[in-house]
Amino acid sequence: xxSNNPENQRFSIVxxxxxxxxxxxxxxxxxIQQATVQHFANDKFDSFEQLLHCYLKSQQVITCESACIAxxxxxxGSSVRLTNRDWLIDKDSIAKISGAKRVKLINDYEAxxxxxxxxxxxxxxxxxxxxxVQSSLHTSTNKIVLGAGTGFNAAxxxxxxxxxxxxxxxxxxxxxxxxxxxxxxxKLRDYxxxxxxxxxxxxxxxGRGLVQLYQWLCSEKKLPARDLSAAQxxxxxxxxxxxxxxxxxxxxxxxxxxxxxxxxxAYLPYGGIYLxxxxxxxxxxxxxxxxxxxxxxxxxxxxxxxxxxxIQLITSDNTALIGCAAALPEPLSAxxxxxxxx
Amino acid sequence: xxSNNPENQRFSIVxxxxxxxxxxxxxxxxxIQQATVQHFANDKFDSFEQLLHCYLKSQQVITCESACIAxxxxxxGSSVRLTNRDWLIDKDSIAKISGAKRVKLINDYEAxxxxxxxxxxxxxxxxxxxxxVQSSLHTSTNKIVLGAGTGFNAAxxxxxxxxxxxxxxxxxxxxxxxxxxxxxxxKLRDYxxxxxxxxxxxxxxxGRGLVQLYQWLCSEKKLPARDLSAAQxxxxxxxxxxxxxxxxxxxxxxxxxxxxxxxxxAYLPYGGIYLxxxxxxxxxxxxxxxxxxxxxxxxxxxxxxxxxxxIQLITSDNTALIGCAAALPEPLSAxxxxxxxx
Numbered sequence: 001x002x003s004n005n006p007e008n009q010r011f012s013i014v015x016x017x018x019x020x021x022x023x024x025x026x027x028x029x030x031x032i033q034q035a036t037v038q039h040f041a042n043d044k045f046d047s048f049e050q051l052l053h054c055y056l057k058s059q060q061v062i063t064c065e066s067a068c069i070a071x072x073x074x075x076x077g078s079s080v081r082l083t084n085r086d087w088l089i090d091k092d093s094i095a096k097i098s099g100a101k102r103v104k105l106i107n108d109y110e111a112x113x114x115x116x117x118x119x120x121x122x123x124x125x126x127x128x129x130x131x132x133v134q135s136s137l138h139t140s141t142n143k144i145v146l147g148a149g150t151g152f153n154a155a156x157x158x159x160x161x162x163x164x165x166x167x168x169x170x171x172x173x174x175x176x177x178x179x180x181x182x183x184x185x186x187k188l189r190d191y192x193x194x195x196x197x198x199x200x201x202x203x204x205x206x207g208r209g210l211v212q213l214y215q216w217l218c219s220e221k222k223l224p225a226r227d228l229s230a231a232q233x234x235x236x237x238x239x240x241x242x243x244x245x246x247x248x249x250x251x252x253x254x255x256x257x258x259x260x261x262x263x264x265x266a267y268l269p270y271g272g273i274y275l276x277x278x279x280x281x282x283x284x285x286x287x288x289x290x291x292x293x294x295x296x297x298x299x300x301x302x303x304x305x306x307x308x309x310x311i312q313l314i315t316s317d318n319t320a321l322i323g324c325a326a327a328l329p330e331p332l333s334a335x336x337x338x339x340x341x342x
Numbered sequence: 343x344x345s346n347n348p349e350n351q352r353f354s355i356v357x358x359x360x361x362x363x364x365x366x367x368x369x370x371x372x373x374i375q376q377a378t379v380q381h382f383a384n385d386k387f388d389s390f391e392q393l394l395h396c397y398l399k400s401q402q403v404i405t406c407e408s409a410c411i412a413x414x415x416x417x418x419g420s421s422v423r424l425t426n427r428d429w430l431i432d433k434d435s436i437a438k439i440s441g442a443k444r445v446k447l448i449n450d451y452e453a454x455x456x457x458x459x460x461x462x463x464x465x466x467x468x469x470x471x472x473x474x475v476q477s478s479l480h481t482s483t484n485k486i487v488l489g490a491g492t493g494f495n496a497a498x499x500x501x502x503x504x505x506x507x508x509x510x511x512x513x514x515x516x517x518x519x520x521x522x523x524x525x526x527x528x529k530l531r532d533y534x535x536x537x538x539x540x541x542x543x544x545x546x547x548x549g550r551g552l553v554q555l556y557q558w559l560c561s562e563k564k565l566p567a568r569d570l571s572a573a574q575x576x577x578x579x580x581x582x583x584x585x586x587x588x589x590x591x592x593x594x595x596x597x598x599x600x601x602x603x604x605x606x607x608a609y610l611p612y613g614g615i616y617l618x619x620x621x622x623x624x625x626x627x628x629x630x631x632x633x634x635x636x637x638x639x640x641x642x643x644x645x646x647x648x649x650x651x652x653i654q655l656i657t658s659d660n661t662a663l664i665g666c667a668a669a670l671p672e673p674l675s676a677x678x679x680x681x682x683x684x
């Protein structure tokens with residue numbers, strides 16, 4: 001009985017382990033406790049266990065009820081290795097460190113998709129003027145989230161009618177073919193393919209992708225490439241203080257708009273398109289420029305249809321935690337309570 | 343009460359109106375009556391009404407219970423204009439001609455997706471050896487159907503657990519960006535874009551696409567192009583009796599495999615990929631060649647994942663009718679019966 005009283009419930013852990021940073025927080029009764037939200041640079045830790053231990057110590061929490069960890073890689077089984085870092089995220093280790101009786105691992109875009117119906121308005125900004133056609137024609141519950149960070153991916157949320165569980169469709173969209181349309185883009189594709197064997201979407205649409213795009217443009221223009229991070233290139237481009245960073249970011253945004261448009265045709269997300277990811281956020285001012293929507297809607301006979309999608313940018317870096325909180329495993333006490341009744 | 347007795351139920355109509363042909367049949371108690379299945383070339387009729395009238399007369403049917411018509415275009419509202427033909431498919435006209443009290447219009451790929459769990463084994467042939475990994479790892483209910491006919495499209499079926507309705511996701515995949523990867527393909531893209539403004543997937547992956555691909559290859563090779571239909575090009579290529587039709591079909595299959603692979607990454611259809619469409623079927627022998635799977639699985643770090651998808655070819659042209667029968671509107675008598683009980 002006491003499990004229904006939030007005051008008596010213990011904390012649970014939600015975390016979003018990206019390729020570069022980890023966001024982590026405590027929840028009580030599935031609600032994120034805002035004062036407990038912390039960000040960590042993964043580089044400062046040898047392992048996720050070390051990071052988790054450090055966090056729990058700083059929060060003065062000894063033992064937790066359950067944990068849901070979102071990870072920027074395909075999740076299959078009870079332990080997962082990060083794609084871009086030699087970290088093993090393991091259910092048993094997490095249980096041991098945190099005392100959590102139940103631990104769940106999910107994909108980071110699954111967590112983002114799970115959050116789409118509950119994102120606070122303050123964490124969203126619209127890239128387009130919502131047109132009348134959109135609000136009158138579509139009362140769809142089909143939404144997608146997509147974006148560029150350490151990698152690129154997308155996920156789809158189809159909300160069920162009341163009492164029916166929502167459906168999440170995970171994807172590996174970062175590995176789709178990079179959609180090129182002219183000779184300049186073919187040269188970029190060949191440059192990327194010579195280094196990576198092929199050119200997938202995320203060879204451009206990611207932090208490393210933006211850096212390589214910049215380096216390629218410098219070599220094309222026979223200019224020395226500065227040693228800039230993706231964040232620095234985005235910042236410079238948005239400030240318009242260097243024509244090459246600017247052109248790199250413009251080309252990045254063109255690919256981003258084209259891929260977003262292609263995915264809109266594949267999923268028909270009449271309920272809205274949500275853009276996420278650190279690199280996406282870094283380029284937000286440029287995504288608001290007319291060139292973005294021009295490329296997004298440039299789908300020939302379907303350009304009218306393309307104008308009916310609402311596109312919103314997720315401005316917070318913590319949104320996946322909302323999805324993790326929604327996906328937290330039910331506490332054992334609640335299950336025990338149920339079965340004792342039956 | 344008598345509405346539950348199939349013997350006393352009246353016929354309903356199911357039809358699949360493609361860009362080139364129409365498949366049509368009568369159902370009783372939602373079961374297709376095989377002896378009533380007929381195919382018509384659309385060119386021989388001025389309107390769908392004329393075709394329907396002619397069919398019902400040949401079947402000696404005066405009045406029907408309901409009708410479900412699948413159409414190769416986006417369906418929105420109570421009447422739909424075909425994309426490639428000046429036909430208006432209108433619910434009221436269909437009701438008037440057939441006597442059907444309830445008429446439903448659905449997209450043709452929606453009908454195909456609705457049929458995926460019920461296709462008879464005799465109408466399927468596997469393109470790959472189902473690997474152990476596939477059967478052991480995935481018990482997914484997520485399937486996609488895709489294919490080339492008059493146009494190109496795909497749709498997704500997510501089967502719900504028992505008593506929960508299946509979810510169909512429609513798409514407009516034919517309008518996605520044609521994924522090119524080298525200079526030859528860029529030249530083809532530019533040739534198509536010079537005629538159509540841009541080059542979408544279905545500018546290659548369709549009957550007209552195969553013809554234009556052949557014409558382009560002839561002009562590239564400075565050879566005279568024969569006046570061949572898509573079916574003739576496919577037949578010649580499969581018989582290997584002309585190097586240019588052969589090369590055209592091989593390039594078509596390479597694009598088909600690449601697009602199918604990209605869509606597999608977007609939908610992760612662990613329950614299976616089903617290939618449909620007249621042009622697809624015409625090229626079946628070439629889809630079985632090693633080059634198809636080589637291109638399908640060529641997704642870099644995800645090539646292992648790509649080998650876990652089962653790919654089957656739908657060999658029948660009537661499959662969408664199964665989905666139409668499943669989507670038939672409930673007869674008014676059944677609804678009346680229910681409400682009289684309550």
